[in-house]
Amino acid sequence: MQHKTRFDRIRYLVGFELGAMVLAVPLGAWLTSVDSRALLALAIGMSLIAAAWNYGYNLLFDRAMLYFKSTMVKSMADRVWHSLLFELGLLFISVPIMAAYLSISLWQAFWLDIGFVVFYLVFNYCYTYLYEKFFYASRG
Template identity: 45%
Template sequence: MRTTSDRIRHAISFEIIGLLLVIPLGSMGFGMDAQHIGVIALVASLLATLWNYVYNLLFDRALKRLRGTVHKTVFTRIIHALLFELGLLLATLPMIAVYLDIGLWQALVMDLAFVVFYLVYAFGFNWGYDQLFPLPEGA
């Protein structure tokens, strides 16, 4: 399994790179001021950072228990990303609706756009991270 410092590096780098991508893309895509998208993205990022640490730790423990290893197949990475985003969606939907003073349906559409972005991004980031920082022997 990964060390605590490795998990922290993973979570922080994931969120910083994600913010650098999602704020300008979200501003252009939704036709909103980058400041509004930035606030939404930053708060969601803080929630996601905490969720990322807890979720990955629990997911790896479950994998280790069920399969005897934390190495992830492509299918496992897809399930990993989907479950992560579902949990985050439940936390961010009300925040988006309240901050932007929009209905839940509009907030859901916006949140789903972020989910699609982060699903693709999470898959690519995590694959790349594992290439740059391979799992320790016996993980």
């Protein structure tokens, strides 16, 4: 696997977040009839919260891996648990925030969040594929 520089990682992160917001905010406003400015503010806030959760969660998960397995090498099952627990934790954090900010019920916020999760799964796959094809295809 090819080494990625700090610049590569920052370029990926900035492009990912900006690209996701450019697509998700108008699409979300259209699908939900929520004001696009409110969704943009929510998207920016949730992006920052997700980044902080990602950092803290991965730190805790890595420590748990070392404690319980004495290794940082993840099996397929470890990766599945890592992903599921990350998304579940983010769901518990984001749903009340979405409900309060948009003045909607927790149930409505839950389904809105599920919609964002589905969007980000598809967007992540497509963005990463195109990013790597564009930036790394010629480097071997």
